[in-house]
Structures are given as structure tokens and as C-alpha cells.
Amino acid sequence: MxxxxxxxxxxxxxxxxxxxxxxxxxxxxxxxxxxxxxxxxxxxxxxxxxxxxxxxxxxxxxxxxxxxxxxxxxxxxxxxxxxxxxxxxxxxxxxxxxxxxxxxxxxxxxxxxxxxxxxxxxxxxxxLDTRFLCSHAEFDGWASDRKQLRMEYFYREMRRRTGLLMDGDQPEGGQWNYDRQNRKPAPGGGLDIPRPIQFRPDEVTREVIALVADRFADHLGSLDHFAFAVTHEEAMRQKRNFLDHALPCFGDYQDAMVSDQPFLWHSLLSPYLNAGLLDPVDLCREAEARYRAGKAPLNSVEGFIRQIIGWREYVRGIYWREGPDYVDRNYLNATRDLPAFYWSGDTDMHCLAQAIGQTLEHAYAHHIQRLMITGTFALLIGADPKQVHIWYLEVYADAYEWVELPNTLGMSQFADGGLLGSKPYAASGSYIDRMSDYCGTCRYDVKTKTGDDACPFNALYWDFLARNAEKLGENRRLAMPYRTWEKMEKGDKLALRASARRFLERLDADASAD
Structure with missing residues (x-):
């Protein structure tokens, strides 16, 4: 042969x-x-x-x-x-x-x-893997003479290369990026949320589920809600469902979070892109066609395309350029163990219980839940970034190291010191309250800054800034919160740090008990 x-x-x-x-x-x-x-x-x-x-x-x-x-x-x-x-x-x-x-x-x-x-x-x-637009050599060439490797400029090159959402040599609509239009919380009242297709397992899939239940019984997660597409034809059906029903509102609400609504207007297509069941450029061209036909607004289509030919290609380039030791970086010297509730969802913090709970059920959470809920909490408590990376690699169906590691270690945990992201994605409870309905049913009070009943994100946010001031204090994108911190009364600072310390001590005590 x-x-x-x-x-x-x-x-x-x-x-x-x-x-x-x-x-x-x-x-x-x-x-x-x-x-x-x-x-x-x-x-x-x-x-x-x-x-x-x-x-x-x-x-x-x-x-x-x-x-x-x-x-x-x-x-x-x-x-x-x-x-x-x-x-x-x-x-x-x-x-x-x-x-x-x-x-x-x-x-x-x-x-x-x-x-x-x-x-x-x-x-x-x-x-070479020709499913990607940018080879390793081409990314290295793009990055070689740059002081900062910002995704936005790489993304513009990919737009020019593909012609996606271009008007001659200019971006469609006159702007490259419409992200500022894509940060709306979900509308109140009755939500008209599109539903992704839930695929019923066929005989082949049922055999696999039985095999996994037997051989991997001690692995985390549930098989009870398995509804993934497992064929090219099924993945194409999910693609059309997203383009027809969710893409028009995807841009507006892609950062929104709603209790007991794990999917919202998201595509659920990343597992199929990363496994090879869907072609990424074809998907982008179909999304563009919806805009050209007046069936989806520019901010939605641009935001969706940016995730694929911008961010997805960019993090792959970073992964291969930085080498196998990228996984060991720990710029902020974070060493705390990831709390046990990341494997159970058993926590009184409603936002974390929601994000982790749906992750365990579906092997899925959307990007803001990953970045601004589970990721931000891990960042604020000083969790070991390698532990955080391993957790994300374990729990999500779309997680392969080339795409997951830069997103987690670089963007979410700032462990590469700003190579990938220009600032740490740290936030207090007010961000979660603005972008979700989580805080309304939480046992903690998001409006309270200190004390046992206060939202833990509030004191942890300021404690994170204070303990990392030597490394982060000169970061221009953190200038405003550091000015606010400096203007605070000494007693308020002490109360915030004491509240954070008590919470972290309880976390550590729970870890020791386990």
C-alpha cells in the first residue's frame, strides 16, 4: 500500500x-x-x-x-x-x-x-492545516516587528485577506469594529430567546454514551443532557438555525447573562468548528450574506465574524508562537488552589452557581460567563493560572489547548503579563449586576461593599488591585480604578481589604476541609 x-x-x-x-x-x-x-x-x-x-x-x-x-x-x-x-x-x-x-x-x-x-x-x-487562514509562519511574520500583538490589527489583516465585510479597501460601514454596540443586557420582561436544536442521540451516539459512562465514570459532568450535533449534516442544521433565528440579535446581547438560560443568542457552533465539522470561512461568508440581504445588522455580523477570523485565528497564532512553556507563565505569582465548587457548582454566589452548573450539565458556557464570571473570580482570588487552564480544558466541549490556553492563561488570568490582553479582566459585582439578572436572586448583596453579606466580588476587586499595584499600577487601562483607590479614605481601604481577607480565609479553610 x-x-x-x-x-x-x-x-x-x-x-x-x-x-x-x-x-x-x-x-x-x-x-x-x-x-x-x-x-x-x-x-x-x-x-x-x-x-x-x-x-x-x-x-x-x-x-x-x-x-x-x-x-x-x-x-x-x-x-x-x-x-x-x-x-x-x-x-x-x-x-x-x-x-x-x-x-x-x-x-x-x-x-x-x-x-x-x-x-x-x-x-x-x-x-499545514489549511482550515485556518493564517499559517504559523505567516503569523510569526505579522508579529515579528510589532511591540504589541493586539488582535484588532491582526483582525484587520484577515478582513482584507478574505474580503469579508469590506467595501473596496475600507471596512463596511466605515468602522472595523462595532463592539461598543454589543454590550447590552438582555431585555427585561418576557424574553423571546431563540432555541438551539437539541439533537437526539442515534444508535452510534447511544453506544458511545454508554461507553463513556462506563469507562469515565469518575470524570466530571453529566451525560443526561447530551444534545450535540455529531455529523456534518447536523452541524449544518445548527448553523442555519443560528443564522436564521439568533444572529440578528447576537451582537446586541452577546455579553448578556440570564438565569437558567444557558444559550441565549449564541451560536453553539464552536465545538463543530474546532472539530472540523464546519468550515469557518464558509460560515463567515454565510453570516455576511445575511447582512447583505438585510436579514442581520452589521454590528451582529461583524461581531460574529470577528470572533472567528479575528480572535480564533489570533489565539492560535499566539499559542504556536509562544511555545510549549507558555502554559507555565504566572506573571502575577498567583498560587491559590481553584475552589472545589468549580467541580460541583455548590456555592451561594448565584452567578458562579449558574455558570458552573450549566457547564457541568452541558459542557458549555458562553464567552462572557467564562471570562467575566468563572475567569474573573479565579483572577480576583489569585488562583493558580495553570489550575484554571486545566479546568477550562477539561470542562468545555470546544476546548482544545491551542484555543483554550491563550484565552484562559493570557486573556482571563493575565498570566502572560499582557502579551495577549492589554489589561486584566477584573471587575466588581456591579459589572455582573449590569449585564445579568444573577444578582437579584443571590444571597449576597451586590450593592454592599464589605461584610459577610456583601457580594464577594466587590472587596475582592479592590484587594486584587491593591495587592498587584506594583505590577499593574502603571497600566494605562487601569489608571481610573487606581486613581479611585488612591482617593479612598484609609478606613474604607482597610475595610475592603479586611473583608476580602476574611472571604479568602474561608475559601482556604473550605479547601483544607476537603
């Missing part, structure tokens, strides 16, 4: 570069479910079930397209448990002349693949 083509679990596209130019009659596609990939962190049960079911359905799709697929299931008694082990077994079965694979998304997997050319006698070719 001429060619062996390993397809990884996040490469579920028939247009993946490793298949480009291959003769289906002269190659074998190898797909592998391996324990190494399900257990290198303790992934949410629904995340594992989504990936394994999507892989099995993709193998069937490739077979329908004429490819020969050798599929190794997790419960195969001869399964070696690793990518390299399964490629070695396939090499013994087929004796290929060549192994062709698309570059992986993570440093950890890249280290494995880079050993294959010395491990196997077959020629090994690792191809």
Missing part, C-alpha cells in the same frame, strides 16, 4: 489537507480512539462523548465518499492507547511507503508526530 493517512479527532473534514491529492484506491485512512487523548486531563463526559461519536460518524462519511477507513475503537482489546502506538500497529498491517498527516493543534501531539520520521521506515509528511 502506498499511503497511510492518520486523521485525528479534531480533523473531521473531508477537505483536510492530508487527504488532498490522495487516491482513495491507494491509501488507508486511520482513525483512532485512544486513552491518552481522553485522559491527559479529566475531560467532561459529554466532551468525550461528542468527540468519539463525531469521529465514528465521520468515518462513516468518509467510507460513503469512497475512502478505506481503518477505525480503532477505544474498547478494541488490542488498542495501544496512543496515537504513535496505533500508527505503529497500522504500519505492521499495511507496510505503507508514506504516512501523510495534517499538523496537530497542540504542542503535546506535535511532539509525538515529530518522532514518527525516525520511528517508522515509511516517509512521513506533516502538512
Amino acid at each position: 502506498a499511503t497511510l493517512i492518520p486523521i485525528l479527532g479534531d480533523q473531521l473534514s473531508p477537505d483536510i489537507s492530508s487527504l488532498d491529492g490522495a487516491d482513495p484506491g491507494d491509501c488507508v485512512v486511520l482513525m483512532m480512539e485512544v486513552m491518552d487523548e481522553t485522559t491527559y486531563v479529566r475531560h467532561h463526559k459529554s466532551k468525550i462523548a461528542f468527540i468519539l461519536s463525531a469521529m465514528r460518524h465521520h468515518a462513516a462519511r468518509l467510507r460513503e465518499l469512497g475512502w478505506t477507513v481503518d477505525y480503532v475503537t477505544l474498547d478494541d482489546p488490542d488498542n495501544s492507547g496512543s496515537f504513535t502506538g496505533e500508527v505503529a500497529r497500522a504500519v505492521e498491517r499495511y507496510a505503507p511507503d508514506r504516512i501523510v498527516v495534517t499538523e496537530p493543534g497542540e504542542w503535546r501531539v506535535a511532539a509525538m508526530l515529530n518522532q514518527w520520521d525516525t520511528r517508522f521506515e515509511a516517509e512521513v509528511e506533516i502538512r
Whole structure:
């Protein structure tokens, strides 16, 4: 046989570069479910079930397209448990002349693949992942002569490259970014919220769910609410549902949070983009077409496109440029253990209970819940950023290290010292109160600054600024809160810091009791 083509679990596209130019009659596609990939962190049960079911359905799709697929299931008694082990077994079965694979998304997997050319006698070719607009080399070229790597300027380059929302050489509407229009709280009263499609598990998915329930019973999360799309066709249905019903209001309310409403106007498409079931540029072009046809406003479409060709491409570039030691950065020297309620949702802080509770149920929370609720709280208490990173990687179905790590360690926890974000995303309870209805039913009072009944975010916010003043005090984007802090009466400062200290002591005592 001429060619062996390993397809990884996040490469579920028939247009993946490793298949480009291959003769289906002269190659074998190898797909592998391996324990190494399900257990290198303790992934949410629904995340594992989504990936394994999507892989099995993709193998069937490739077979329908004429490819020969050798599929190794997790419960195969001869399964070696690793990518390299399964490629070695396939090499013994087929004796290929060549192994062709698309570059992986993570440093950890890249280290494995880079050993294959010395491990196997077959020629090994690792191809660029053409699902992305910007290669690693192109991002490095863009970044090489810049003092600051701000996403906004990278995003403009991607707009020019694709022509998305462009009017000649100028941005549609005269502005590149309409984010200021995209910060509205959800309207009060009766909410007319669109509903994402909830997909009923088919026989293949039910088998996978049973496997995951048995093999990963001690992993966090629930399988009871599993409703992910697991095929290209289902992902396309969810895409059309979003574009038809949610995109028109997505911009206005993308930062809003509402109790017991986990999805709101969000697309729920990131797991399918990151696994390969949807093409990101095609999705952006369809969103643009809705604007051109007058079916969605510019602020919604621009905000959605920015997340995909701007932020998603940008964080991938940062991940690969900074190297495998990026994960160890800890600019603020934060060392506190992440509280146990991140794995249970059992807390009196209603905002955290909501964000974590829906995460455990659905393996999903939208970006503001991640950044400004679970992320901000971890930042304010001084949680170890590596622990925070591992938690995010575990709990979300769309979390692969290339996209999750820069978002968590860089943007959310400021552990890279401002490489990715220009300021820490620290906030008091007033932000949560403004953007959600969470505070109205919380046992803590968001209007109170200190004391046992005060919203913990309030004192923690000022304590965070005070204890990190040496490193953050000159940050221009924090100039206003630091001026406010300096103008406070000494007694008010002492009361805020004492209130924060008591809360943190209780957190630490709870951790010791566990």
C-alpha cells in the first residue's frame, strides 16, 4: 500500500489537507480512539462523548465518499492507547511507503508526530492545516516587528485577506469594529430567546454514551443532557438555525447573562468548528450574506465574524508562537488552589452557581460567563493560572489547548503579563449586576461593599488591585480604578481589604476541609 493517512479527532473534514491529492484506491485512512487523548486531563463526559461519536460518524462519511477507513475503537482489546502506538500497529498491517498527516493543534501531539520520521521506515509528511487562514509562519511574520500583538490589527489583516465585510479597501460601514454596540443586557420582561436544536442521540451516539459512562465514570459532568450535533449534516442544521433565528440579535446581547438560560443568542457552533465539522470561512461568508440581504445588522455580523477570523485565528497564532512553556507563565505569582465548587457548582454566589452548573450539565458556557464570571473570580482570588487552564480544558466541549490556553492563561488570568490582553479582566459585582439578572436572586448583596453579606466580588476587586499595584499600577487601562483607590479614605481601604481577607480565609479553610 502506498499511503497511510492518520486523521485525528479534531480533523473531521473531508477537505483536510492530508487527504488532498490522495487516491482513495491507494491509501488507508486511520482513525483512532485512544486513552491518552481522553485522559491527559479529566475531560467532561459529554466532551468525550461528542468527540468519539463525531469521529465514528465521520468515518462513516468518509467510507460513503469512497475512502478505506481503518477505525480503532477505544474498547478494541488490542488498542495501544496512543496515537504513535496505533500508527505503529497500522504500519505492521499495511507496510505503507508514506504516512501523510495534517499538523496537530497542540504542542503535546506535535511532539509525538515529530518522532514518527525516525520511528517508522515509511516517509512521513506533516502538512499545514489549511482550515485556518493564517499559517504559523505567516503569523510569526505579522508579529515579528510589532511591540504589541493586539488582535484588532491582526483582525484587520484577515478582513482584507478574505474580503469579508469590506467595501473596496475600507471596512463596511466605515468602522472595523462595532463592539461598543454589543454590550447590552438582555431585555427585561418576557424574553423571546431563540432555541438551539437539541439533537437526539442515534444508535452510534447511544453506544458511545454508554461507553463513556462506563469507562469515565469518575470524570466530571453529566451525560443526561447530551444534545450535540455529531455529523456534518447536523452541524449544518445548527448553523442555519443560528443564522436564521439568533444572529440578528447576537451582537446586541452577546455579553448578556440570564438565569437558567444557558444559550441565549449564541451560536453553539464552536465545538463543530474546532472539530472540523464546519468550515469557518464558509460560515463567515454565510453570516455576511445575511447582512447583505438585510436579514442581520452589521454590528451582529461583524461581531460574529470577528470572533472567528479575528480572535480564533489570533489565539492560535499566539499559542504556536509562544511555545510549549507558555502554559507555565504566572506573571502575577498567583498560587491559590481553584475552589472545589468549580467541580460541583455548590456555592451561594448565584452567578458562579449558574455558570458552573450549566457547564457541568452541558459542557458549555458562553464567552462572557467564562471570562467575566468563572475567569474573573479565579483572577480576583489569585488562583493558580495553570489550575484554571486545566479546568477550562477539561470542562468545555470546544476546548482544545491551542484555543483554550491563550484565552484562559493570557486573556482571563493575565498570566502572560499582557502579551495577549492589554489589561486584566477584573471587575466588581456591579459589572455582573449590569449585564445579568444573577444578582437579584443571590444571597449576597451586590450593592454592599464589605461584610459577610456583601457580594464577594466587590472587596475582592479592590484587594486584587491593591495587592498587584506594583505590577499593574502603571497600566494605562487601569489608571481610573487606581486613581479611585488612591482617593479612598484609609478606613474604607482597610475595610475592603479586611473583608476580602476574611472571604479568602474561608475559601482556604473550605479547601483544607476537603
